[in-house]
Amino acid sequence: MxxxxxxxxxxxxxxxxxxxxxxxxxxxxxxxxxxxxxxxxxxxxxxxxxxxHPKVTEALTSQANTLWHVSNLFGNEIAPQVAHELDLLIRSDYLDTPGKVFFTNSGAEANECAFKLARLFGGRGRHVVLSAYGSFHGRTLATLHATGQPEKHEPFWPLPEGFSHIAFNDYKAFENAIKGNVAALIIEPTQGEGGVIVPEPGYLRQVRELCSEMGILMIADEVQTGLGRMGTWFRCHIEDVVPDIVTVAKSLGNGMPIGACWAKAEIADLFSPGDHGSTFGGQPLASSAALATLAELRAIxxxxxxxxxxxxxxxxxxxxxxxxxxxxxxxxxxxxxxxxxxxxxxxxxxxxxxxxxxxxxxxxxxxxxxxxxxxxxxxxxxxxxxxxxxxxxxxx
Ligand SMILES: Cc1ncc(COP(=O)(O)O)c(C=O)c1O
Missing domain, CATH: 3.90.1150.10 (Aspartate Aminotransferase, domain 1)
Known part of the structure; x- marks a missing residue:
C-alpha cells in the first residue's frame, strides 16, 4: 500500500x-x-x-560524520584525490602528461561538460558534435540531441543546435561527415543502451587517428563501459586508444551519484573560472564513495x-x-x-x-x-x- x-x-x-x-x-x-x-x-x-559494499559504506559513513558539502567556492580534500586516481586510470601507460577532471552528478552532465569544452575548442562557426545512430548520451536537451535515436527527439523539438548523426562502426561515414563546422565526435566505444553493440576491431583506432589528423576532438562516452567492466579500465584501451575527453559516471560511486568529465590538460584549460559549474559536483560525501570505489576496483x-x-x-x-x-x-x-x-x-x-x-x-x-x-x-x-x-x- x-x-x-x-x-x-x-x-x-x-x-x-x-x-x-x-x-x-x-x-x-x-x-x-x-x-x-x-x-x-x-x-x-x-x-x-x-x-x-562494506568498504564504500564505511567510507561514506565516516565522511557523513565529518563533512558532507562545502560548495565549489572552497576546496575539499577528497575530490582532488579522486581526480588524480581517475587520471591515472584513464592515461594508464599511454599518456605522460596529466589531464584534468570536472565532477558532475550524472553521466548526462559529464557529457554536457564535454560539449562545452568542444565549443570552446572549435570556436564560433565550428561547433558541431557528431555522434552515432543508436547511441545513448543522456536525457538533458543537448545530450538527447547527441543521442542517435531520432524517435526520442521527436516530442522535444526544437533541440539545441549543433549535433549531427552518423552510422556507428562505419569509418567512411565518419570521414564523409567531417565538414568545416565539426569540432568533435562523441562515441560510446561499445553501445550499451543500443543493444551492447561492439564495433569492428580497429574502428576506434581509425577514428582516433582521423580525429588527430583533422583536428577534431574525440570524446569517449565511457559512462557505461568504463572502470573495468569490459576487461580493461576503459573500453577504448582495448585498442590502445586514449581519447581527448572521457566521460564516466555510473560505477564511479558504486551507486552514490557522481560523474566526471576528464580532458587532456590543454583542452581542460580552455575553461576559465565562471565558464562551467555544479553546486554538488565533487562534494566530499559523493567523492568519498568514489575514492573508496576506485581503491576497491583496483584491489580486486x-x-x-x-x-x-x-x-x-x-x-x-x-x-x-x-x-x-x-x-x-x-x-x-x-x-x-x-x-x-x-x-x-x-x-x-x-x-x-x-x-x-x-x-x-x-x-x-x-x-x-x-x-x-x-x-x-x-x-x-x-x-x-x-x-x-x-x-x-x-x-x-
Ligand atoms: C553511455 C551513456 N552515456 C550517458 C548516460 C546518461 O547517464 P545519466 O543517466 O547518469 O545521466 C548513460 C545512461 O545510461 C549511458 O549509458
Missing amino acids: TSNIAQEALMPTYKKWPVTFVSGSGSYLIDTTGKKYLDFLSGIAVCSLGHC DAPNRAMEYGKILKDNLMEVDHVIEISGDGLLLGVKVGGNFAQKVAENALQRGLIVNPVRPDVIRMAPPLNVSDAEITEAISKFSDSLKESLSNNG
Whole structure:
C-alpha cells in the first residue's frame, strides 16, 4: 500500500516493473515481500562492487560524520584525490602528461561538460558534435540531441543546435561527415543502451587517428563501459586508444551519484573560472564513495576479474538453448535470443528472482557486479535458462 502511494507521487517517466526493493547486499536485492533477487544488472552497470559494499559504506559513513558539502567556492580534500586516481586510470601507460577532471552528478552532465569544452575548442562557426545512430548520451536537451535515436527527439523539438548523426562502426561515414563546422565526435566505444553493440576491431583506432589528423576532438562516452567492466579500465584501451575527453559516471560511486568529465590538460584549460559549474559536483560525501570505489576496483583488479568471469558467464550462456549470439566484452554482455521475446524472458526471470534487462526486442543485457561468484553465475544460468524455456512454451 505504502509503496503504491509512493509510486503515484512520481512523474510518469518510467515504465516500472512491479517490484519495490528495500535492501541489498552483494549481488542480491530484497523486495517488500522479503523475496530475494540475484541482480545481474547492478542498477544498470552502476553497483560494480555489489550492493552496500562494506568498504564504500564505511567510507561514506565516516565522511557523513565529518563533512558532507562545502560548495565549489572552497576546496575539499577528497575530490582532488579522486581526480588524480581517475587520471591515472584513464592515461594508464599511454599518456605522460596529466589531464584534468570536472565532477558532475550524472553521466548526462559529464557529457554536457564535454560539449562545452568542444565549443570552446572549435570556436564560433565550428561547433558541431557528431555522434552515432543508436547511441545513448543522456536525457538533458543537448545530450538527447547527441543521442542517435531520432524517435526520442521527436516530442522535444526544437533541440539545441549543433549535433549531427552518423552510422556507428562505419569509418567512411565518419570521414564523409567531417565538414568545416565539426569540432568533435562523441562515441560510446561499445553501445550499451543500443543493444551492447561492439564495433569492428580497429574502428576506434581509425577514428582516433582521423580525429588527430583533422583536428577534431574525440570524446569517449565511457559512462557505461568504463572502470573495468569490459576487461580493461576503459573500453577504448582495448585498442590502445586514449581519447581527448572521457566521460564516466555510473560505477564511479558504486551507486552514490557522481560523474566526471576528464580532458587532456590543454583542452581542460580552455575553461576559465565562471565558464562551467555544479553546486554538488565533487562534494566530499559523493567523492568519498568514489575514492573508496576506485581503491576497491583496483584491489580486486577489476579489469582482469571482469575478463575472467565474463568468459565464464559467456561460455555458460552459449550452452543455453535458444541463445544464438552473445555480444560485449567482460561483464557487459548482450544475449541474443532466437526471437523477439527478450521482454518476456526478463519478466519471467524477475519472477524467478533474477534481474536482467531487455535492450532490444531480441537482446537481453547482463551486467552483474564485477565481484560476482561462480555460484552466482551458476544460479543465474539456471534461472535464465528456465525463463527462456518458459517464454518459448508460452510463445508457441
Ligand atoms: C553511455 C551513456 N552515456 C550517458 C548516460 C546518461 O547517464 P545519466 O543517466 O547518469 O545521466 C548513460 C545512461 O545510461 C549511458 O549509458
